[in-house]
Amino acid sequence: MKKYILGLLLSGTCLFSGCYYDVESELYPKDPNQTCDTLNVGYQARIEPIIKSNCVACHTGSGAGGNVSLDSYQGVRDATINRNLYGAVSHTSNKPMPQGGNKLPDCDINAIKKWIDNGHPQ
Numbered sequence: 531m532k533k534y535i536l537g538l539l540l541s542g543t544c545l546f547s548g549c550y551y552d553v554e555s556e557l558y559p560k561d562p563n564q565t566c567d568t569l570n571v572g573y574q575a576r577i578e579p580i581i582k583s584n585c586v587a588c589h590t591g592s593g594a595g596g597n598v599s600l601d602s603y604q605g606v607r608d609a610t611i612n613r614n615l616y617g618a619v620s621h622t623s624n625k626p627m628p629q630g631g632n633k634l635p636d637c638d639i640n641a642i643k644k645w646i647d648n649g650h651p652q
């Protein structure tokens with residue numbers, strides 16, 4: 531009887547939170563068909579579009595936020611090296627970005643991390 535109740539409790543947890551092992555991206559993290567592509571993280575194909583739609587508005591020209599210019603490959607690359615860009619987008623630094631906006635989707639944050647780890651491919 532005790533085992534029965536425990537079983538019920540466990541399956542209940544699954545029902546309400548979604549079973550961990552049902553999450554496809556956890557099961558097949560390297561599946562090339564998964565929706566979050568962190569395999570191909572070249573600047574032009576993957577990183578620039580993220581920065582353009584979320585960051586450039588405040589980070590270009592002479593009035594760039596924090597004097598961080600993100601309108602070129604060089605600028606974004608330098609910001610990851612000198613200005614903790616990853617800390618900003620992952621909200622682990624004290625200057626979370628986009629400032630005043632929503633955190634980027636995990637997929638984009640992971641792609642940025644991969645791009646940095648891979649040595650900033652163009």
Ligand code: HEC
Binds near residue numbers: 597614616623
């Ligand atoms: C609404 C305007 C705005 C947006 C959008 C924005 N930023 Fe910023 N950003 C700022 C301002 C202003 C600062 C300077 C903040 C300060 O020094 O307190 C800043 C600072 C930074 C810094 C320097 C942080 C540091 O620790 O010195 C980085 C890196 C950065 N932003 C990256 C980004 C990235 C990447 C995005 C897009 C995901 C983004 N920002 C979006 C306004 C913005």
